[in-house]
Each structure stands twice: as C-alpha cells, then as structure tokens.
Amino acid sequence: MLKSLMERVIEPGAITALFQPILRILEGEAKIIAAEGLARGPKGSTLESPDILFEFARRKNEESIVDRAAIAAILREARKLPPDLALHLNVHASTLGRDGRFVEFVRKTSSSLGIDTSRLTLEIVEHSNFVEEENFVAALADLRDAGCSVALDDVGVGMSNFRMMLITRPTMLKIDRYLVSGVARDTYQQATMRAIRLLADQVHADLVAEGVDNEEDLKTLRTLGIEYAQGFLFSRPRTAEDLVASLFQPSVPVVPVLPIAARAPRAAVWANHGGLSLVAQAG
Amino acid sequence: MTQATALHAAAVLLPNVLVVDDDQSTRELLTTVLSRSGCRVTCAEELEEAAAILEYRDYDALCVDLDLRGLSGLEGLELVGQARHRWPSLNIVVQTGNGDPDVHRACLRFGASAVFVKGQPIAQFLSLLQPPVKEVASC
Numbered sequence: 550m551l552k553s554l555m556e557r558v559i560e561p562g563a564i565t566a567l568f569q570p571i572l573r574i575l576e577g578e579a580k581i582i583a584a585e586g587l588a589r590g591p592k593g594s595t596l597e598s599p600d601i602l603f604e605f606a607r608r609k610n611e612e613s614i615v616d617r618a619a620i621a622a623i624l625r626e627a628r629k630l631p632p633d634l635a636l637h638l639n640v641h642a643s644t645l646g647r648d649g650r651f652v653e654f655v656r657k658t659s660s661s662l663g664i665d666t667s668r669l670t671l672e673i674v675e676h677s678n679f680v681e682e683e684n685f686v687a688a689l690a691d692l693r694d695a696g697c698s699v700a701l702d703d704v705g706v707g708m709s710n711f712r713m714m715l716i717t718r719p720t721m722l723k724i725d726r727y728l729v730s731g732v733a734r735d736t737y738q739q740a741t742m743r744a745i746r747l748l749a750d751q752v753h754a755d756l757v758a759e760g761v762d763n764e765e766d767l768k769t770l771r772t773l774g775i776e777y778a779q780g781f782l783f784s785r786p787r788t789a790e791d792l793v794a795s796l797f798q799p800s801v802p803v804v805p806v807l808p809i810a811a812r813a814p815r816a817a818v819w820a821n822h823g824g825l826s827l828v829a830q831a832g
Numbered sequence: 833m834t835q836a837t838a839l840h841a842a843a844v845l846l847p848n849v850l851v852v853d854d855d856q857s858t859r860e861l862l863t864t865v866l867s868r869s870g871c872r873v874t875c876a877e878e879l880e881e882a883a884a885i886l887e888y889r890d891y892d893a894l895c896v897d898l899d900l901r902g903l904s905g906l907e908g909l910e911l912v913g914q915a916r917h918r919w920p921s922l923n924i925v926v927q928t929g930n931g932d933p934d935v936h937r938a939c940l941r942f943g944a945s946a947v948f949v950k951g952q953p954i955a956q957f958l959s960l961l962q963p964p965v966k967e968v969a970s971c
Contacts, residue, residue, distance in 0.1 A: 554878050595874060595885050604884035 555611055558602070559618040563591045566619075566626040567786035571637065571757055571779045574771060581796070583635035583670070585779065586623030587786045603641075607676055612641040613648035620655065624662050629789035631796070637670045639702060642713070645673070645688035646681025652691040666695045672702040673717055675709070682716060689717065700757075704728075704745065714748075722749055726760020726780070732773075733765040742773045848890065849961065851875045852882040852911070853897040853927075862895070865954060871961075879903070879911045886915060891922065893961050898928040898939070905935070909942040916943025925960045 557563060568584040590596030596605055606615035620638050627636050644651055659666050671692055679685070689699055700721035703709040705728045714722070724745060732738040749756045758770050761780030770778060784795070849871045851862045859875040866873045874889070876882035879900065886894070894915055898908040905928070912924055926944040928935060929951070936947040946960040 554881060595876060595881060598888065600888045601881075601884045604887050605881050608880035608883055 554596075554605075555609055555614070558590060558596060558605075559614055564602075564615075564618050564622040565589045565592070566623040566789070568623075568626075568630065568789055568792050569779055569786040570784050570792065571635075571777055572783055573776060574767065574778045575774075575776050579778075579783065581634075582777070583637055584627075584630060584792060585637040585672070586620075586627060586639075588619035588622060588639075604676075607641075613644040613651065616640050616644045617648075617651070617654055621658055624658055624664055626789045627664060628662055629793060631793070634668070635670060636664070636668050637672050637700065639672045639674050642673050642675035642685055642708075642717075643677065643679040643681070645692075646679055646685035649684070649688075652688055652695060655692070655697070656695050666697050669696075670698040670700050670721065672700045672723060673713075673719070674702045675713065676707060678708065686716060703759075705741065718752075719754060721755045721757060723757045723759055724775070729758045729760045729766065729770070729780075730762065731766065732758075733763075733769040739769065739773065742770070742775065746774050847892060848872045849874070849893045849895060850882060850885060850889075850891045851895045852877075852879065852900075852908075853895075854878065854900045855897075858897070865958070866961075869958065879907055883911055883914065886919070891919075893923040893925065895925045895927060895961075898926050898930070898935075905930075909938065912939065912944050913942040923961065925957070927957075 552560075565588070567587045567589060569587060570581040571583040571585060572579040573582050588599055588602065590598070590602035596602040603612070603615065606612050616639070620640070623636075623638060630636070638655075640651070648654075655669070655671075656666060659669065692699060698721065699717060699719045700723055701709055701714055701717050701719040702723045703725045704714075704722045706725045709725070722745065724742070728738055728741055728745075732742060746756065748754075755777060756775050757777040757779060758766075758775045759779055761767055761770065761778045761782045763782060767778065767782060784792075787795075847870065849866055851859060851866070851873060853859050853862070853875070854877050856877075859877065863873045863875060874885060874891070876885055879896075882894070882896070894912075896908050896912060898905045900908060908926070912926060915922055915924055923945045924943060925946050925948055926939045927948045927950055928939070929949070931949055939947045948957050948960055
C-alpha cells in the first residue's frame with residue numbers, strides 16, 4: 550500500500566541532520582561551544598526545507614512524531630562530533646505538552662547512542678497558542694531532572710514572548726534573527742537588544758544571537774554584551790563530518806575583540822574544555 | 833486559443849505554479865506540460881503540504897485538485913479560502929471531476945479564480961493560468 554507523505558517523512562534515514570556551531574564571541578577569538586542540530590526533510594522533496602517540513606508537521610498536528618524523528622536523526626549523527634561538545638536540539642512546546650513519553654524518548658535515545666543527556670540543551674519552539682501548559686511545565690521539569698538544559702528559541706518573534714518565557718524559565722534565550730540582522734545600523738534593534746540583555750541578567754540566562762551574517766552586526770552585538778552567536782558569518786549548517794573537519798584546521802579569529810568587561814559564563818551546559826577554536830568561515 | 837498560444841501565455845504570465853494533486857501521474861503530467869511552457873512547477877500531494885509551502889514561498893498560481901483521496905472536497909475549499917485570504921492576488925485554479933455548477937459556484941465563493949473540469953483540453957487549463965478572472969470553464 551502506498552505510504553502517506555508523513556509515513557515517508559518519518560522513515561529511518563528520511564530526515565537528515567546538519568549542525569551549526571554556536572560560538573562564544575566576547576573574549577579572545579570566537580570559540581565553538583556547542584552545535585545546534587538541524588533537521589532536513591527527504592532530499593529532493595519540498596519538505597527538505599526545514600521551515601516547510603515543520604510547518605507541514607504542525608498542520609498535520611504531528612509535531613511530536615516529527616520532532617522525535619528529527620532528534621533521533623540528529624543524535625545518531627552527533628556521535629561523529631567531539632564527545633564533550635554541547636548539543637542543541639529543537640522541540641515544539643506542544644510536543645512537550647502533548648507527548649507524555651517524549652522525555653523518556655530523549656533519555657533512552659541518547660543513552661542508547663552513548664550521548665550523555667548533560668550535553669543536551671532543548672530549544673523550545675512554538676508557533677501556536679498551545680494550551681497544555683501544566684503538562685508542558687511538568688515535562689520541562691523532567692527534562693531538567695534528566696540533566697538537560699532548556700533554552701527558549703526565536704525570542705522576540707511569534708509565540709516566543711514574555712508569557713512563554715515565564716512558563717518556560719529558560720537558562721538561555723536565543724534571540725531571533727529578526728532582531729539581530731542589521732542591529733549595527735538600527736537604534737531600535739539595539740534598544741531591544743539592551744532590554745533583552747537586562748532581562749537575561751535579571752534571570753541569569755545566557756544570550757545567543759541567531760542569524761549573525763556580517764562583522765558589523767557582530768561588533769555591535771559584542772558592544773551590547775551578547776555572549777554567544779551563531780549564523781552564516783561563522784558557518785552555514787554543515788554535516789557532522791564537515792564540522793569535525795573544520796575543527797582541525799588552523800584557528801582563524803573573526804573580528805578583533807573590543808574592550809568589554811568579560812562576563813562569567815553562567816550556563817552549566819557549555820563544553821567544559823572552554824570551547825573549540827573557530828575555523829568555520831561564511832560560505 | 834490554440835494550445836501553442838496557451839502555452840506561450842502561461843510561460844509569460846505565470847512563471848511559478850504550485851500544483852496540488854494526490855495522483856503521481858497527474859503531477860508528473862502537469863509538471864511536464866507546465867515546464868515545457870516555461871513555468872517553474874512545484875508539486876504537493878497533500879493539502880497540508882501545499883499550505884506549508886505557501887507559508888514560505890511565493891507563487892503566481894495555485895492549482896488544486898478538489899477530488900483528493902479520502903477528502904470530501906471541503907478540505908480543498910478550505911485551502912482555497914485560506915490561500916485567497918492570505919494572498920489576494922494569487923491565481924487559484926480548482927480542478928474537479930464534478931460538473932455540478934453548484935460545486936463550481938462554491939469554489940468561486942471560497943476564492944477560486946477559475947474552475948477547470950477534468951477531461952477538458954489541456955489548452956483550456958493553461959488558459960486559466962492567467963491573471964485572475966472569475967470564470968467557470970465548460971459551464
């Protein structure tokens with residue numbers, strides 16, 4: 550019998566994994582301190598685009614099954630990465646709210662692949678006004694009990710709003726590219742970034758700027774005290790093999806560091822070796 | 833309009849077309865015909881897939897088969913309605929095997945630009961892939 554599109558999406562091997570480094574940008578040369586796992590749908594299909602893949606999942610009300618397939622694919626590939634590199638995984642808030650066995654799935658999958666859950670940060674994404682708040686909060690507690698950290702993704706746009714922050718209580722805020730891109734030339738964006746910086750300081754959360762694609766913005770982010778960044782300026786999403794290969798190339802500093810008072814890293818999830826030197830360049 | 837003229841018109845006016853049909857052979861046929869006319873064609877086999885694609889990509893025309901497997905047709909009309917609401921200038925052509933004028937009127941009410949009754953010449957289908965004009969082919 551002909552398999553449905555969703556059945557084909559979640560078949561083993563249909564979803565592939567790429568990784569984009571997250572770097573510490575405040576002190577010295579930029580250092581890779583984590584990698585975000587990014588899913589791609591079946592090659593050659595419209596769902597190869599992650600935006601369309603997850604929008605499709607949301608419209609089918611199948612976020613959980615696709616989140617699971619994506620995480621399984623990413624964790625399998627992550628075995629090729631350095632064993633102490635922190636890993637970021639995306640999950641819908643609705644998955645945590647509705648899939649009562651999701652945390653157990655994460656724990657078992659990572660265990661079976663030899664990946665310690667203390668390396669994992671779950672980035673919470675949400676596109677709908679989901680209502681399973683009680684289950685969601687309980688699942689977050691279970692994730693933390695399992696040793697995972699929790700980040701709020703896409704901060705500043707969509708459903709990643711103050712309400713979501715109050716519910717999630719993340720130890721990391723990932724600032725959406727909408728606020729980041731062009732920050733060097735926009736005083737409103739800079740003011741928004743300062744407000745987020747103040748907020749993060751109050752709740753002892755780390756800040757990651759997403760979508761950093763030029764040195765001008767990077768310099769501004771440093772002056773604004775943003776500690777971590779990811780984006781095409783450093784590296785496009787790449788396979789685990791490519792990322793590992795780049796780690797063994799000579800290190801290349803990105804931009805001269807500005808005189809900013811160094812902040813002590815707060816999140817416990819960062820790799821304990823102090824980070825890997827940045828070698829990835831845009832392109 | 834001759835088929836050659838229709839092909840040329842489609843190529844000039846509608847370079848980017850999203851086809852929604854659950855039948856693989858129909859998708860392949862439409863891809864071949866539209867590609868030959870110069871259009872860029874994307875195919876979706878499910879309504880949710882089409883809706884997800886429309887969320888992130890721009891198209892000049894949307895061709896929706898109303899007779900998708902396991903659906904009543906109302907679901908297809910919902911996609912038409914959502915697409916019309918979100919993209920007022922999108923040319924939406926509904927394909928159906930149903931010749932009932934009431935069905936065709938419902939399609940137009942939901943926001944379809946035109947209705948194509950299956951079995952009509954392909955040139956007629958291509959002629960509908962032009963700027964939105966409320967009409968019902970073969971009615």
